[in-house]
Amino acid sequence: xxxxxxxxxxxxxxxxxxxxxxxxxxxxxxxxxxxxxxxxxxxxxxxxxxxxxxxxxxxxxxxxxxxxxxxxxxxxxxxxxxxxxxxxxxxxxxxxxxxxxxxxxxxxxxxxxxxxxxxxxxxxxxx
Amino acid sequence: xxxxxxxxxxxxxxxxxxxxxxxxxxxxxxxxxxxxxxxxxxxxxxxxxxxxxxxxxxxxxxxxxxxxxxxxxxxxxxxxxxxxxxxxxxxxxxxxxxxxxxxxxxxxxxxxxxxxxxxxxxxxxxxxxxxxxxxxxxxxxxxxxxxxxxxxxxxxxxxxxxxxxxxxx
Numbered sequence: 119x120x121x122x123x124x125x126x127x128x129x130x131x132x133x134x135x136x137x138x139x140x141x142x143x144x145x146x147x148x149x150x151x152x153x154x155x156x157x158x159x160x161x162x163x164x165x166x167x168x169x170x171x172x173x174x175x176x177x178x179x180x181x182x183x184x185x186x187x188x189x190x191x192x193x194x195x196x197x198x199x200x201x202x203x204x205x206x207x208x209x210x211x212x213x214x215x216x217x218x219x220x221x222x223x224x225x226x227x228x229x230x231x232x233x234x235x236x237x238x239x240x241x242x243x244x245x
Numbered sequence: 246x247x248x249x250x251x252x253x254x255x256x257x258x259x260x261x262x263x264x265x266x267x268x269x270x271x272x273x274x275x276x277x278x279x280x281x282x283x284x285x286x287x288x289x290x291x292x293x294x295x296x297x298x299x300x301x302x303x304x305x306x307x308x309x310x311x312x313x314x315x316x317x318x319x320x321x322x323x324x325x326x327x328x329x330x331x332x333x334x335x336x337x338x339x340x341x342x343x344x345x346x347x348x349x350x351x352x353x354x355x356x357x358x359x360x361x362x363x364x365x366x367x368x369x370x371x372x373x374x375x376x377x378x379x380x381x382x383x384x385x386x387x388x389x390x391x392x393x394x395x396x397x398x399x400x401x402x403x404x405x406x407x408x409x410x411x412x413x414x
Contacts, residue, residue, distance in 0.1 A: 156332030
């Protein structure tokens with residue numbers, strides 16, 4: 119399958135696995151690009167192929183909410199960091215997120231999150 | 246959808262009687278609406294097979310005795326290069342070509358550590374590894390994630406060739 123290509127052999131040996139998927143959320147087609155590393159995950163979300171922001175989040179023993187930091191892009195734009203936090207709390211992994219959509223409405227980001235979780239359920243070995 | 250895959254799907258659905266239909270036909274672009282049984286439910290394969298919007302190339306190689314993985318991903322405004330000997334992202338460095346050159350026509354590179362240890366060797370390694378990527382990509386910035394066991398000159402040089410073999414820019 120083209121969509122899951124690139125990571126087949128690597129996944130078997132526990133290396134980096136790449137996985138592309140997409141979904142129509144509202145009126146928009148949103149693309150996802152996931153890269154599974156050892157105990158961590160890089161996830162890019164966007165409608166156009168730009169990398170404009172990057173944030174990291176990981177669980178903390180001191181706090182129930184994962185800690186997050188914005189690494190790239192406008193630090194006042196918390197969409198990447200928020201999504202990273204939510205995925206970190208779900209997966210318990212270190213999560214890198216690059217969220218590149220104009221729409222940062224909470225209802226919309228929830229759709230995004232659900233689409234990601236759906237894919238995680240279907241292809242757990244890719245995350 | 247590849248023809249082979251489609252045939253396989255047809256064969257599957259034939260065996261089950263009626264062909265499985267996509268649960269979310271509104272998400273389908275292919276039109277067939279054929280679904281595959283994955284885990285708990287049917288997944289709309291047609292939607293998932295929309296070709297990836299970003300291109301990636303990946304390579305695993307033993308470099309100077311150290312198992313190494315390289316993944317390069319091309320974005321419209323930058324290139325993401327992951328070079329890892331630990332399987333992790335490691336130190337993330339933003340390598341940015343300045344618009345004002347050094348008068349020899351080559352733009353000088355600014356390196357900024359986004360995550361991890363900010364020490365001189367990191368900047369040196371980053372520039373050595375991906376200066377050519379930035380240049381060949383038309384002076385695009387490079388986001389480099391590196392987790393290196395071997396930071397020797399020879400090691401870096403060999404890694405550069407592995408990165409070159411994952412050219413997506």
